[in-house]
Amino acid sequence: MTSKKEMAIILNKIAAVFGKEVDEKLVSVYHLALKHYPRMALADAAMLCVQENSFMPRPSELVEKIERYDLERKWQVVESSTERTYWVLFREEYESTDDISEAECREIFGEEYVGAQKTYQSQKKVMREDKEMFKENNKEKKRKAAAAAFSAAAVKTKNQKPKSEKPKNQDPQKMAIAISKVTGLDVNDRELQEAANEMACGEYGVEDIEKFAVLWKNDARGGTPPTLYQLQNEIFRVDFTDENA
Numbered sequence: 001m002t003s004k005k006e007m008a009i010i011l012n013k014i015a016a017v018f019g020k021e022v023d024e025k026l027v028s029v030y031h032l033a034l035k036h037y038p039r040m041a042l043a044d045a046a047m048l049c050v051q052e053n054s055f056m057p058r059p060s061e062l063v064e065k066i067e068r069y070d071l072e073r074k075w076q077v078v079e080s081s082t083e084r085t086y087w088v089l090f091r092e093e094y095e096s097t098d099d100i101s102e103a104e105c106r107e108i109f110g111e112e113y114v115g116a117q118k119t120y121q122s123q124k125k126v127m128r129e130d131k132e133m134f135k136e137n138n139k140e141k142k143r144k145a146a147a148a149a150f151s152a153a154a155v156k157t158k159n160q161k162p163k164s165e166k167p168k169n170q171d172p173q174k175m176a177i178a179i180s181k182v183t184g185l186d187v188n189d190r191e192l193q194e195a196a197n198e199m200a201c202g203e204y205g206v207e208d209i210e211k212f213a214v215l216w217k218n219d220a221r222g223g224t225p226p227t228l229y230q231l232q233n234e235i236f237r238v239d240f241t242d243e244n245a
Helices: 004-018 024-034 039-052 059-068 071-076 080-092 102-112 116-160 172-183 190-201 206-217 228-237
Strands: none
Touching (some): 004 024, 004 039, 024 059, 039 059, 039 071, 059 071, 080 102, 172 190, 172 206, 206 228
16 A cells, blocks of 8 residues: 555656656545555656656556556565665665665664664673673683693692691681782682682692792792782692602
8 A cells, every 4th residue: 555645755756857746636646546556566667657758657657567567566575674675765765775864774674673873782792791701711721721730730749759748738718818928819819719729629738839939939030929820830840748848
């Protein structure tokens, strides 16, 4: 179905080419004769008449074009949003969909249209989540690498040196305090707490962290505190027996 307003738009475009004036009476007559045809079928027929005719087409001539080119069926089988897009292009005389405004996009897609701003915000959210995931994955990779390094060192030490008879202080909270003193990190830091638990499971104790602190102090890197990753990755340098404590 084509509304009277839509018929007026179509007729005005034809009339502009043939130098005719369109009044309400003319619109009403054409609408009465053609209103049951799809608006884009009439729009296509009108443009064909502009290309092929020398005079303003009568309703019968528009019907002839619709039937010859099977325009009615053409516009009955397309998606409704596609039809609305072509109607906006015809009505506004746009050259491409790049010219379509935000308001016209809402007209075309209705409630399905998310809007440029929402799309941008959604993309920003995805990018932010991806960035956070990347950072967390990197932290997890480093943590696992460090855990593997000091676990391997513990196994090597266990195989190569006699284990001290004196038990090590592996209380997780005391381990966390010792790590905090060496690295300067907050003792309640989540990653620090996790490192303390993992190092205790890897047969390290408070004594080993204190020995590492001495080695680090004498290291060529000077007085800069080690990072948690450096502590985990380099603690194997410590002599793990209590003989040199």
